[in-house]
Amino acid sequence: MPQHTTDHRTDGQGQLKRALGVPSLVFFGLVYMVPLTVFTTYGIVTQVTGGRVPLAYVITLLAMVFTARSYAKMAAELPFAGSAYTYTQKSFGAGIGFVAGWALLLDYLFLPMINYLVIGIYLSAAFPMIPAWIFVVTAIALVTVLNIIGIVSVARANVVIIAAQTIFIFTFAGLGIASMTGTGTVDLAAPFTGDGTADGFGNVMAGAAILCLSFLGFDAVSTLSEEAKDAKRTVPRAIIIATVTGGLIYIALSFLAQLAYPSNDFTDVDSGALDVMAAAGGQFLTIFFTAAYVAGACGSALTSQASVSRILYAMGRDGVLPKSFFGRLSPRFHTPVLATLAVGLVSLLALAVDLGFISEMVSFGALIAFSAVNLSVIKHFVIDGKRRGGAAVFSFIVLPGIGFCLTLWLWTSLSPRTLLIGAIWLLIGIAYLAVVTRGFRRSTPMLDLTE
Template sequence: MSDIFRKMPIERILNERKEGPQLKRVYGAFELIMLGIGVIVGTGIFVITGVAAADYAGPALTISFIIAGFACACAALCYAELASMIPASGSSYTFCYVGLGEVFGWFVGWCLTLEYIVAMSAIATGWSAYITNLLSVVGIHLPSFLVAGPFSGGLVNLPAIIIVSAIAGLLILGAKESANVNNFLVIVKIGIVILFIVLGVRHVNVANFTPFMPYGWDGVFSGAAIVFFAYLGFDAIANAAEEVKDPAKDLPKGIIGSLIVVTVLYIAVTLVLTGMLPYLKYHDVAAPVAYALAQVGVNWGSALVSVGAVTGLTSGVLVTMYSSTRLIYAISRDGLLPTKFSKISEKASTPTSSTFLIWLLGCLITGFLPIGIIAELVNMGTIAAFIMVSITVIKLRQSHPEIERSFRVPLVPVVPILAVVICGFLALQLASITKIAFVCWVALGLIIYFSYGKQHSLLGKELNAKTSIEDKRSV
């Protein structure tokens, strides 16, 4: 059983990534920040702020966002150090393979596969709902059986399949093209958020900030647990490592930079929302930003929110699909999944086979399955990855102190331990059914690992061959 704990040598990763087919290096720090914002800022900024303020923290939700941002920052700092140290595709999977061993790497990779594919499918389903509503506004009414899967009373969610297919085609076309489209979408999205802030701040009434903390510190911490999930996604930046021009410097900038920008946007939107109207007004309001604008006379607010939501969801589908293809590519390259999924197209230098696999799974899930039931698993998978990555930082500081790190987590092991404790606490807040489903998913992953991955591991084959040669020499 000791062979399941074999560790991928860092030197092997760095050397191999310089040989053979290469992914094109097209990302700089700016593109990475946009990549992070693209996946983190979705419809949540237009929805979760109002609901969390009304039901949990009131105007003190700003403090909730700061606490949640701090929790994510602890994990983000760990990602930044490991990304600068091991600039390879696979993100948490690769980090844990190096620091903790193969079975732990597989565990994290399996969790992230769930996170990215389910998140992509959930985002595509939301995109479908917004597009369907926008089309109905202009007089185009799609048949109900074409906008919902069999479990939701329809036949197939066709718009969701269309956006998944379009993004897959874009990713196959090339990383540079994908980055340009994402940059445009994120600029539009940020522009709409800033426009709301500019419009709303004129109608802020300071009296609405009183009481500032109506639910006390319990409400603030409960609010932090809720809004923590609005930050998820920055780990996707690390998956772009092999397509970054200067990964040692740009990856930490992208991870930390995107987290800072997102935190500022979340806090600004929360302050404006709770200042425009009393926080209790947002109770059971599904679209608080549109509602607030309508209440102060900006009646085209719903259109503003719809455009922001569509651009946000489109960039969300793009980044989650991109990340999942690079993750499958990395796992396959190590032999834990069939190696055909690590093939790179000669023309575009993109992993076409892994993209096709993710496209197929995405179409099946978003087009036909009840996505709402499994969407919460995204949170559990992400938290598990955060915990394992934080532990890896401590482990590699002990085992490989000599490896160059262009970015170093401050106050090790305090910061990584904080990340583990906070993430563990948040995991306990999730529903029991989510925890049970996660355990089942992990069990399925371990079955696949022991029945396929362990036997086909390229590292395992190399170590076995080396052992066999040494045994013959000793005889």
């Protein structure tokens, strides 16, 4: 098992603990993705695509498989914390790496907010006498404490959450199929042909772009490379397994959901899944779904907050972000406590934003990072590594090139509002980098990749 040649305890930073194998990494990725996350934006994407959510997921999964492969290739070469930030920095230099990391921060900072927001939405629907903000604040406090305690406690909680969601999935499938067989009017092609309310392939692409947020699990796995056993072998495996498994679950669940409730008329579009559950299994399934979904959202909040704190740690460790704050680990817990607390404070914005906006912003940041990693494979293996021959061209140019084109296509399918705000975020990042480098007169500090 590879170890750091430099003991960071000597400078007060501590050392990340290697404790995770393939099962724990896959669980981490699946919980981060949340098998039930298909219902997070279900109502929104159903209306955008005109009832073609499964088709949108097929397109997104196709793009994500190519991108996940690029992540797996880079993770095997660079088994360090930092994910797209590290891969892009090593391939293109510190400046471009910073921009990729800044874009990645956007989706990582917003994803915990999505989880806290939907926790408030669904629990307040179940307990209308309690304000949603109480559930949101309580969840933020609980998740922050668990992440400070350490990554092993997160991995153990993930097993329980995945088990509960698995039971729900089988229950939903059973009740949904039973409810449909009794009608005698099921159109199995409808989830792919649509209901006619939003025709055209462009609407499907717009929905697929939003759904990219569902696939952040494989990216999250790569951020744990410094806490994985035999990272060069385990992390790439876990990335591919989590991506394909999650994608197939999303397609199957959205297919069953649209058959059980073939409509885009929801009581509340943000919680449209409740209409689906009521149609498939009545009050029992609605209650079961709320419990399983909230548990999954808590698990996703756990893993997403863990991931973004480690991104901040990687960027702080090299001095791009203030090292004294972000680049330190707790000597007791071996976790980035201050970075974790900062993410918890930022997550309080969940009290003041809407679900549709957050979902699109997460996808904006994710797609930029995904594009950068696909290009990093080409730069790292072909241009820098001088890999030649037909097999190398196919593996390190054609496949990542397809991944880049697909992610770019999805990125341009986002709404103009999202593209504008995302561009402003990138400009803020570039301006910050200009300050750090004193007008680009100094080089951007490089992340220490010594292992």
